[in-house]
Amino acid sequence: MPLSDLDKSAPAKAAAHARLRPRDAASLLLVDRTGKELRILMGRRHMRHVFMPGKFVFPGGRTERADGRIAAFGELTPSDENNLLKGMGTRPSAQRCRALALSAIRETYEEAGLFLGRRAPAAIGHPDWAAFDQRGILPDLSAMRYFARATTPPGGSRRFDTRFFMAFREAVADSLPEGTGPSLELEELCWLPFHDALKLDIPTITRAIIQEAQLVLGANPELSPGHSVVQYRMKYGRFVREVF
Template structure:
């Protein structure tokens, strides 16, 4: 049995021109990265303990209810982690005007921008656990956000850290030509359907990837295989 610890994680899918020429913000992981080397991915990463102590704008009730299902981490913590990771890896700020009296470590640079994390701009969209046998495993929650909600220039990545290279807005129509993880391909397929349908998703896919079966649950819906 795989004994690799599963860490909670959050990912942000930023969408530009969603109803006309949709594109998503992606970058390439380093060739020597321990997790998904060389793959093009959305900004995201593990939840940090300090993500639980930052002020965020309120999530929608539907998203909060889906996020807390089968989870020991608060919805606000997961939302904050997605926004922090996007800021670190792309330099983009998804925030609402606000001041912080004493921001925790890992958030001080974000706080200096004059914004607090804008969880209200997020929509919970997808959840997946890394399959067994991988050197690192994550229980990742994927959030959608419209690039129009960004407080920064969407084409300026000068504030990004060096974890992702080749940051760019990838047209959905061209995304398949990139070197993508399998789960990212699944998420993009769901996204294409979602953009045509509009409105909140009827349910949120949850790829559990447990030891016994590749069970896919739908949070807010029925289980399927």
């Protein structure tokens, strides 16, 4: 390609990135409350990743349409479902709410080897959830609380509309003996007190979400349904924090 064509293509790519619609994604912040201090699960993204390589994050990833049709032991609370529906724009549905929560559970297995759910005789019957079927576990959405949302600002080559859920470690029914997930996307998985997690090499939004989780747990230590949700997004040219 001639240099002149490259020069012309750069503005076109920038404009295309600006118009890029964010993809639904979900992340799960697991909290261990068995010790004197609350600890959260973090893992370092593999350096091969294009998006935030080497950064410490929570398990999470893109939501797939099939996730919304997966059987569950327990469903989202009405409060959590209603909060998810509020920000869905023109495509709100209970199935999309389920897909977001279930993708957070699926990604937590794939990246951290942890099965958030309950023992049950029913089978899911989907290849992405085969490991759950093998252990007789159904995902449990009722153990999760939706507490935060963040949308990647325009301009990047990848944009995500990420919903953040929180659950206690005791909701994990089983784990892989390898100490990591089959995708190998997260390395150096560790359970850390909040103040130590904030010292890691973490994205700015991850730092904000950790601090939001601290606020939620401070006001609602049992994670009872009904708390507010915080949202981070670009508005009028600046990144803003909103509560609803």
